[in-house]
Amino acid sequence: MSAKAYTPKLITTLREGYTAQTFRADAIAGLTVAIVALPLAMALGIASGASPDKGLVTAVVAGFLISALGGSRVQVGGPTGAFVVVIFNVIAQHGYDGLLIATLLAGIILIAAGAFRLGQMIKFIPHPVVTGFTAGIAVIIASSQVKDFLGLSMTEVPAEFLPKWQSYLAALPSTSWATLGVGVGALATIIVLRKLAPRLPGFLIAVVVSSLAVALLKLPVDTIGSRFPDIPSGLPMPSLPEFTFAKINAVMPSAFTIAFLAGIEALLSAVVADGMAGTRHRSNQELIGQGVANIGSALFGGLPATGAIARTATNIRSGARTPVAGIMHAVFLLLFILFATDLMAFVPMAALAAILFMVAWGMSEYERFIALLHMPNSDRAVLLLTFGLTVLVDLTVAIGVGVTLASLLFMARMSEAVEVDSSGRQDIDLDSEDVHQRDALPEGVEVFRITGPFFFGVAGELLDTLRRVGQSPKVIILRMRLVPLLDASGVQALEQFIEQARVAGATVVLSGVQPQPKSMLARVHLEAGSDKLFYAADFASAQSLAVSLLEAPKTQPH
Known part of the structure; x- marks a missing residue:
């Protein structure tokens, strides 16, 4: 393997010659992505069971490192919906320190995967498995936001899917109409802007409009300020979590799950970016960059991070040319953390729930899901089993069972496709075709x-x-x-x-x-x-x- 395969794309693009015109294009793209990422990072931080500032810290630190050290020209990284379920469970079982240890370990695993040239392994994950667990995560994310969207009065929300919905139905009479109105308004704003003015930052506009409505009308609606009254401003100092062998052993399965999800989503996003921008990413270096970014995020108290497909696509459509665009996106978010953190307090929780509904809808890839339902029974079975296990049991179990079943069904289908010719005749045409x-x-x-x-x-x-x-x-x-x-x-x-x-x-x-x-x-x-x-x-x-x-x-x- 040549040294080029392990050279960050930032270095490659700078060697090609970096002009003021290129920087201008990258800076505009970075600002555009930062505007999209700002409300999204806050929403994902809260949905993960942490706080909005944790999402922003992740977007800044990991976003910077992924662009600086990754193997893609235009990849943008940060917190994503794929991690929400895993992070929430790790925090619930092992505390936030446990999550930081798991994220650090996941970073080390990703670096090792890149060093051992496992970047091409993504192609061995069957399409129905990827679609099944992604759609399952989308359902879980959407379900987790029902309480905040409706303003339900609930002391505790069960973690499991079916008990969660039983609790929602029981608490339905406590719906806050003011909260529901804010949530529906934010959701309608995002949908209408996507249809009529897709270039406008729908997420940010919905957050600003709903925040102004709540503040001016003095609506009795839960906000980030009422839910998280002590949000720190600025970046925290880097520090190591308290390690114990018992803690490492306890979170190791979660670390592998985080590393797997980070690797899969980062490489999928890089492939999408290649298709849109006509570039070619370096998969092993991308894994190394993702690993360093997760270690950096954990040191600053952030969440797991990976390549974000929607933000990467926005980056490309906004004219990004080099990894500097992703770096600038992190710089603009850092400026917000340093000088405008107090504004977060006015954001209604219902508006963030509306944003996460849209994130879940995008993750669901419903058109691809429906298309796979028209495939043969074997592909359909893998899709539905992976989807069902993700929603009702566990993400790790879903992926393991899905890949195993897909492999077994593939072998069965191959045995049916093999034909044995007892005549011993060879087809001369087939032998000579390549020549x-x-x-x-x-x-x-x-x-x-x-x-x-x-x-x-x-x-x-x-x-x-x-x-x-x-x-x-x-x-x-x-x-x-x-x-x-x-x-x-x-x-x-x-x-x-x-x-x-x-x-x-x-x-x-x-x-x-x-x-x-x-x-x-x-x-x-x-x-x-x-x-x-x-x-x-x-x-x-x-x-x-x-x-x-x-x-x-x-x-x-x-």
Whole structure:
């Protein structure tokens, strides 16, 4: 492994030459992301069972370190919804010191994972498992905010999902209509702004408007100030939590869970950023950066942190060019902590609950969830089992069972896909295809051959291949005659491949698709005649079709 693979992208971009114009673009993007992150960090801090200042400290310290030391050009890090459930349980069982120890240990685990080159392991997590536990976390986050959104009078809210909702129903007559009005107003503001003016910071506007309404109308509504009267201003001094072997042993399972979630979400976010910005992240360095960031966050009394997909996407859309944008986002948040912490006291809890409802809705990926429900029973079973276990049992159990079941079902499906030919005959055409497939290939046409089952373990290779091509061809032929099996993750990778090719102006031709893959593609409406997608019976037909597409690009056949 070359030293380049372990070079932070910040150093790479600075070596390329950093101009005042680039800094201006990064600073504007950083300010935009900070405006989005400000109310979000406070809300996530409270939802995690901590306090709003802990969320802000995490966004500043971890956000700075993730951008400075990570392997992505435009990744933005901080507290995320994925950690809420884990943090809440760790604090409840082991206290806040226990959480700091678990976060420190998670940081060490992430650094070790990067050093041992485990950054590519994300591709072995099946798509239904990721979608299932993400949607499950979304349901738990939304459920945790019902009390504050409705203003229910409850002395204690049970941690378990079903008892929690039983308590909510019992306390429903105590709903505060003023609190509900503030929550609904904040939620409506966010939704309307997303529809009509998506570039405006809906979260911050909703917080400001609801805070003004509560203060001017003197509404009897719970606020951050009434819930947390002693919020400190400024950054705390770094310090180590009190370590004991018993405490380390007790929190070690939670540390591995935090490290796993941080690694998964950071690398998923980096992949999304690559697709949006046309960059390529360094996965092992990204894990090391995440590890250092979690250690730093714990030393300053913060929460676990990872790459945040929504904030990273906002960063890219706002014109970020280098990791300096993420650093500037942390700097702007630090200025708020230093000079405007007192303003937090006026923020209604119902408004933060509305923000977390929207976070949960975004995390749920309902469209992807519904699409997976149309997949074969095996993928559907993995999705629903992971989702159910996440909500009703435990996140760690859900992931372990989901990955195990997906692997067993994959082996079963592969055994069904294997065909034994007793004649001993070898297909001469298949043996010679690789040698001659590029002979007489027209200019503007690229060809790739996929061999073997296209499942969750190799799905990411297809997207990497497209990035390695460099200048985009006009037609891409994917030879799939030797692909007996396509699972849900493979389908998603093909969808992303076709979409990236379409954005680049290329048409995809699938050659020799077998019945099972063809059936799977039809489930997500990737059949013949789809936009920029064509099917050919064999490679010769695909070549002829490619020539016709090149000759008549404006009148492509369907």
